[in-house]
Amino acid sequence: MKIALTMASVLVMSVTGYAWAAMQGLVTGLTMTDVIGAEGGGDKPADGARDILLVGMDSRTDAQGNPLPEDMLAKLRAGVADGELNTDTLIFVHIPNDGSKAVAFSLPRDSYVDIPGHGKHKINSAYARGKLEARAELQEKGVTDPKELEVRGNQEGAKTLIATVERLTGSTIDNYASINLLGFYEITQAIGGVDVCLKRPTKDPYSGANFTAGPQTVSGFEALAFVRQRHGLLRGDLDRVVRQQVFMAGLARKILSAGTLSDPGKLNDLVKAVQKSVVLNQGWDILAFAEQMKGLTAGQIEFRTIPVVNSEYSTPEDGEAVQVDPKQVMAFVQGSTGPTQPADAGPDxxxxxxxxxxxxxxxxxxxxxxxxxxxxxxxxxxxxxxxxxxxxxxxxxxxxxxxxxxxxxxxxxxxxxxxxxxxxxxxxxxxxGTDYASSDTTNRTTDRIAAAPPAQSAPPPEEEQPITADGVVCVN
Structure with a gap:
C-alpha cells in the first residue's frame, strides 16, 4: 500500500536525490530505530550487495508516535483501530556495491512463509506477531509506559519481519525503511503527483478508487486508492503489486525530472513530509549512500515480483494465502541481480x-x-x-x-x-514442530493440485518483463 512512498524516500536519496539528501536538516530530522543485526549494514556489505527492506505500515500515528487526526484517518480510509499493525506492502531492494543497478522485488502481503519463532503464516503478520510478543514480555517485566512499550515493541516487530524476509530471500538485510499513511498522502502532494495509466476504468468502494481509463496523474488520496485497490482487479493482490510497481517507476521518473530537483519549494515540502512519516534503521549513513547511488538512471531501476506457486493456497489456520517456494525465491533474486560474493557451501x-x-x-x-x-x-x-x-x-x-x-x-x-x-x-x-506436520500434509496435496493444469484459475502475469522508470506502462 504505502510502500511506494517509502521507496520514494529511498529513491530520492539513493537514485536521484543526492541534492535533496544533502539539504540542511534532513538527516538530523529523521527518525531512526535499532533493528539491523551485526551481519548487516556497513558502507560496503560483505556479501557484495546492499539489501534494503521497505515497509508500508498500516499505522495510525506519524514517525514520532503522534496519533493522526480523526478527520485525516477518515479521508485516508484507515478503518477502525483494532490493535493490529500489519504490513500492507513489502519490497526488498537489491543494489550491488558498485551501484550499477537497483532491483526492487515485491513480496505479496499474503505470501505464506515461515516466521521465525511463530511457525508458518502470512508474511504481513510477521511485524505484528513480533511486536505483540515483545509487548507482552515487557509488560510481564513491569514496563508500563505506553511510549516505551510502543517504541520497543515496534523494534522487535521490525526485527521479526527482517528475519522473515532474510529467510525467504536468502539475503542479509542491510537497511530498513518504513512509512505510514500520512507520509503517502503528503509526499505525493509535495512532488505534484505521479503519472500512471489504466487499461480500463475502475471503481471500488473499499479503497475509494474511481478512475477512468488511460493516462492520468494521481496524488494524495487518489494515489493511495491507486496503489491500495485489489477488489475488482482480475488477479486481486497480484495486480495491486503491479500497480505499486508502475507507481514507483513513475515516482522515480518524476523525481528525476528537473521540475522536481530544481524546485526549492517542492524539495522543502518533500523533506518535511519525509521527516514526519519515514523511519530508518539506526546507523544508516544516508548521505554516503546517496553519494554512492547518485549515478543511477531511470533505466537502471527495475521492479519485479517474486515467483508465486499458488495464489489461492488453503492454509491450516490463516485462510487463503499466496504459496511461495523459498528456494525458488532465492534463485529468482540472485538470478535477477547477478552474482554476489559466494557463500560457504558447507560440507558434503x-x-x-x-x-x-x-x-x-x-x-x-x-x-x-x-x-x-x-x-x-x-x-x-x-x-x-x-x-x-x-x-x-x-x-x-x-x-x-x-x-x-x-x-x-x-x-x-x-x-x-x-x-x-x-x-x-x-x-x-x-x-x-507442528508447523512441519501441517506443511507435510497440506503442501503436498496443494503441490499435486498445482502440478495439474487448473480448470479455472487466474491468468499469468501480463508483465513478463521487469518494469522500469523509463516510461508509463498501462496496467489493470
Missing part, C-alpha cells in the same frame, strides 16, 4: 549426520523425514521424540551454519537454523 551431505526428533505429535514423522534426508545423501542419525513445539528448527554446533543450512534446504518449510553447543561436531539435530 554425507559428512553431516542428522538426528531427527519428532516434536509435532504426528506418529512416524521423524522416521519418514530421516529416510528422506538419507535419500538426499545425508548420514542417518538417531530418531526419537521431543517436547511438543510449534516451529521446526535445525540445530548445529557453533560455526556450522552452512551445514545447518544444507539440512534446512532439504526439508519442507525452510526451517530456521540455530547454533547449539550441545550438538556434537559433524551432527545436525532436526526438531520437527
Amino acid at each position: 551431505n554425507a559428512e553431516i549426520t542428522v538426528d531427527v526428533r519428532n516434536a509435532s505429535g504426528r506418529t512416524g514423522l521423524a522416521a519418514g523425514v530421516s529416510r528422506s534426508l538419507a535419500e538426499q545423501g545425508f548420514t542417518e542419525g538417531a530418531i526419537g521424540n521431543a517436547t511438543s513445539r510449534t516451529s521446526t528448527v535445525v540445530r548445529v554446533p557453533p560455526g556450522a551454519q552452512a551445514a545447518g543450512r544444507k539440512v534446512a534446504d532439504a526439508l519442507d518449510g525452510n526451517p530456521e537454523v540455530e547454533e547449539d553447543r550441545s550438538v556434537p561436531a559433524g551432527h545436525a539435530v532436526v526438531l520437527l
Whole structure:
C-alpha cells in the first residue's frame, strides 16, 4: 500500500536525490530505530550487495508516535483501530556495491512463509506477531509506559519481519525503511503527483478508487486508492503489486525530472513530509549512500515480483494465502541481480549426520523425514521424540551454519537454523514442530493440485518483463 512512498524516500536519496539528501536538516530530522543485526549494514556489505527492506505500515500515528487526526484517518480510509499493525506492502531492494543497478522485488502481503519463532503464516503478520510478543514480555517485566512499550515493541516487530524476509530471500538485510499513511498522502502532494495509466476504468468502494481509463496523474488520496485497490482487479493482490510497481517507476521518473530537483519549494515540502512519516534503521549513513547511488538512471531501476506457486493456497489456520517456494525465491533474486560474493557451501551431505526428533505429535514423522534426508545423501542419525513445539528448527554446533543450512534446504518449510553447543561436531539435530506436520500434509496435496493444469484459475502475469522508470506502462 504505502510502500511506494517509502521507496520514494529511498529513491530520492539513493537514485536521484543526492541534492535533496544533502539539504540542511534532513538527516538530523529523521527518525531512526535499532533493528539491523551485526551481519548487516556497513558502507560496503560483505556479501557484495546492499539489501534494503521497505515497509508500508498500516499505522495510525506519524514517525514520532503522534496519533493522526480523526478527520485525516477518515479521508485516508484507515478503518477502525483494532490493535493490529500489519504490513500492507513489502519490497526488498537489491543494489550491488558498485551501484550499477537497483532491483526492487515485491513480496505479496499474503505470501505464506515461515516466521521465525511463530511457525508458518502470512508474511504481513510477521511485524505484528513480533511486536505483540515483545509487548507482552515487557509488560510481564513491569514496563508500563505506553511510549516505551510502543517504541520497543515496534523494534522487535521490525526485527521479526527482517528475519522473515532474510529467510525467504536468502539475503542479509542491510537497511530498513518504513512509512505510514500520512507520509503517502503528503509526499505525493509535495512532488505534484505521479503519472500512471489504466487499461480500463475502475471503481471500488473499499479503497475509494474511481478512475477512468488511460493516462492520468494521481496524488494524495487518489494515489493511495491507486496503489491500495485489489477488489475488482482480475488477479486481486497480484495486480495491486503491479500497480505499486508502475507507481514507483513513475515516482522515480518524476523525481528525476528537473521540475522536481530544481524546485526549492517542492524539495522543502518533500523533506518535511519525509521527516514526519519515514523511519530508518539506526546507523544508516544516508548521505554516503546517496553519494554512492547518485549515478543511477531511470533505466537502471527495475521492479519485479517474486515467483508465486499458488495464489489461492488453503492454509491450516490463516485462510487463503499466496504459496511461495523459498528456494525458488532465492534463485529468482540472485538470478535477477547477478552474482554476489559466494557463500560457504558447507560440507558434503554425507559428512553431516542428522538426528531427527519428532516434536509435532504426528506418529512416524521423524522416521519418514530421516529416510528422506538419507535419500538426499545425508548420514542417518538417531530418531526419537521431543517436547511438543510449534516451529521446526535445525540445530548445529557453533560455526556450522552452512551445514545447518544444507539440512534446512532439504526439508519442507525452510526451517530456521540455530547454533547449539550441545550438538556434537559433524551432527545436525532436526526438531520437527507442528508447523512441519501441517506443511507435510497440506503442501503436498496443494503441490499435486498445482502440478495439474487448473480448470479455472487466474491468468499469468501480463508483465513478463521487469518494469522500469523509463516510461508509463498501462496496467489493470
